[in-house]
Amino acid sequence: EAGVAQSPRYKIIEKRQSVAFWCNPISGHATLYWYQQILGQGPKLLIQFQNNGVVDDSQLPKDRFSAERLKGVDSTLKIQPAKLEDSAVYLCASRPVGLAGTDTQYFGPGTRLTVL
Amino acid sequence: QKEVEQDPGPLSVPEGAIVSLNCTYSNSAFQYFMWYRQYSRKGPELLMYTYSSGNKEDGRFTAQVDKSSKYISLFIRDSQPSDSATYLCAMSARSRNYGGATNKLIFGTGTLLAVQP
Numbered sequence: 001e002a003g004v005a006q007s008p009r010y011k012i013i014e015k016r017q018s019v020a021f022w023c024n025p026i027s028g029h030a031t032l033y034w035y036q037q038i039l040g041q042g043p044k045l046l047i048q049f050q051n052n053g054v055v056d057d058s059q060l061p062k063d064r065f066s067a068e069r070l071k072g073v074d075s076t077l078k079i080q081p082a083k084l085e086d087s088a089v090y091l092c093a094s095r096p097v098g099l100a101g102t103d104t105q106y107f108g109p110g111t112r113l114t115v116l
Numbered sequence: 117q118k119e120v121e122q123d124p125g126p127l128s129v130p131e132g133a134i135v136s137l138n139c140t141y142s143n144s145a146f147q148y149f150m151w152y153r154q155y156s157r158k159g160p161e162l163l164m165y166t167y168s169s170g171n172k173e174d175g176r177f178t179a180q181v182d183k184s185s186k187y188i189s190l191f192i193r194d195s196q197p198s199d200s201a202t203y204l205c206a207m208s209a210r211s212r213n214y215g216g217a218t219n220k221l222i223f224g225t226g227t228l229l230a231v232q233p
Contacts, residue, residue, distance in 0.1 A: 042223025107159030
């Protein structure tokens with residue numbers, strides 16, 4: 001079974017530029033998450049999708065971050081414009097529907113963003 | 117006060133040692149407790165999962181949850197150099213938001229473990 005795919009793996013941009021990350025979850029996984037992991041910290045949830053609907057985006061900085069999951073499969077996360085403090089690893093995770101009571105989220109390798 | 121506190125380490129032990137990793141938390145609504153292992157430049161992978169209080173053993177790994185003390189632990193027996201990684205505790209509480217069930221994970225900061233051969 002293929003894992004969660006993310007691209008690009010690394011991205012370097014200057015502040016105020018825009019950037020987009022792509023995630024392809026494990027086939028059949030209805031729930032998709034985007035996390036931000038700043039160096040030395042644990043991942044922090046940005047947004048959770050159930051199929052193509054948003055379940056939780058309470059910690060997404062909506063003035064600059066946006067995410068979509070068209071057709072309930074792939075997802076993109078965009079930052080526009082980027083700030084220095086956005087330098088982090090952006091992790092995508094997915095979870096199959098039906099595992100009630102469990103929280104087995106499968107993570108991709110992440111995209112390491114550096115904002116100069 | 118952070119919802120989840122974890123000693124960031126780093127922790128360095130000799131091969132074969134018993135390793136103890138710990139987290140404390142403040143939210144009494146947490147019901148699901150997990151330990152993730154994260155190798156350098158990789159995404160986290162689930163190592164252990166526990167529901168409510170108690171112990172769970174899987175090979176060299178044992179997870180303990182004490183809800184009365186709001187304290188969870190991960191023990192690694194006979195540690196190996198391949199265990200060298202960052203260990204993240206994570207926990208969640210079932211809740212509903214935007215009409216759907218959410219199981220948002222709250223992570224600790226992670227403990228960097230190095231097992232010396």
